[in-house]
Each structure stands twice: as C-alpha cells, then as structure tokens.
Amino acid sequence: MRTPRPIRERRASVRVVDSLSFKIGHEDYQTEARTLNISSHGAMCLVPSDIPMMTQLKVAFVLPFSKEAGTRTRQIKAKGVVVRKEKDVDSDRALIAIYFTQIRETDQKALDRYIRNRLDRGR
Known part of the structure; x- marks a missing residue:
C-alpha cells in the first residue's frame, strides 16, 4: 500500500498517523475501512471500493x-462527507478523505483528547 501523495496543508486541525478500524455506512451500504490518519475534523481511510x-x-x-x-476504549459515531478520493495502486482499493459534518460534543471532546495524547507521545 502506498502513502497518499503529500498535499499542501489546508486544514486547521493537525492529523496524526494512525490505523483505526472504521465502519462506514450509506443508506443500505456498509463497509469496513482502516484509517491512515485522523484529525479532529476528519480521517483518511483505505476502503475496499470507490465511494463517490x-x-x-x-x-x-x-x-x-x-x-x-x-486500555479502555470509546466508540465514536459521526456523520461525514467524502471530500477527496484517489486510487491506491498498490492494493487496488480506494483512499477517501472524510470530513466530519456532525459529531456529538462529547465524542468531539474525546477525539480531541485522543489527538492531543497521540501528539504528546510523539514528542
């Protein structure tokens, strides 16, 4: 699997490299994905097939x-929209960027705390 090509950073929130299991659903469609990176406002995921x-x-x-x-865990649920996509040529899967459009305040705070903790560990 190749890493997505670098792009000029336009985000207000910092991303951390992380591989988290993601469940993605749309109407009657559901799939599993893995994150390549995540921020307080979205995630880059590797999915089995293209999502428009x-x-x-x-x-x-x-x-x-x-x-x-x-270790304890916290499940986060959110709504989002696909804002970027590209083909992963190494695996024949798709890379999609999801921008979180709706997330409960308590889930947002937990995600923010997780990102901060990951950044602190990287220093």
Missing part, C-alpha cells in the same frame, strides 16, 4: 485510551 465524492456517510470507530490499569 460528496457522498454523505455515517461512520463509527473506536478510540483506545491508555490508563494505568490498562
């Missing part, structure tokens, strides 16, 4: 949080 631009999606994913007693 501007398709509105429902997404769900689990964030792992480390604690002294072990």
Whole structure:
C-alpha cells in the first residue's frame, strides 16, 4: 500500500498517523475501512471500493485510551462527507478523505483528547 501523495496543508486541525478500524455506512451500504490518519475534523481511510465524492456517510470507530490499569476504549459515531478520493495502486482499493459534518460534543471532546495524547507521545 502506498502513502497518499503529500498535499499542501489546508486544514486547521493537525492529523496524526494512525490505523483505526472504521465502519462506514450509506443508506443500505456498509463497509469496513482502516484509517491512515485522523484529525479532529476528519480521517483518511483505505476502503475496499470507490465511494463517490460528496457522498454523505455515517461512520463509527473506536478510540483506545491508555490508563494505568490498562486500555479502555470509546466508540465514536459521526456523520461525514467524502471530500477527496484517489486510487491506491498498490492494493487496488480506494483512499477517501472524510470530513466530519456532525459529531456529538462529547465524542468531539474525546477525539480531541485522543489527538492531543497521540501528539504528546510523539514528542
């Protein structure tokens, strides 16, 4: 699998490289995906087949949080839209960028905290 080509950063939120399991649904369509990176406002995912631009999606994913007693998880649900896509030539799958358009405030805070923790660990 190749890494998506670098693009000029236009985002207000920082992305972290992470491979999270994602569930993506649209009307009667559902698929599993993996993130390549994630931010407070969206994610780049590797999906089995193409999803058209501007398709509105429902997404769900689990964030792992480390604690002294072990790892706990938090499921995040959001609505989003496909804002970028390209073909992954190495795997014959598609890369899609999802912009989160609707996310509960508590889920947004958990996602923000997860991103901050990942950034702090990288320093």
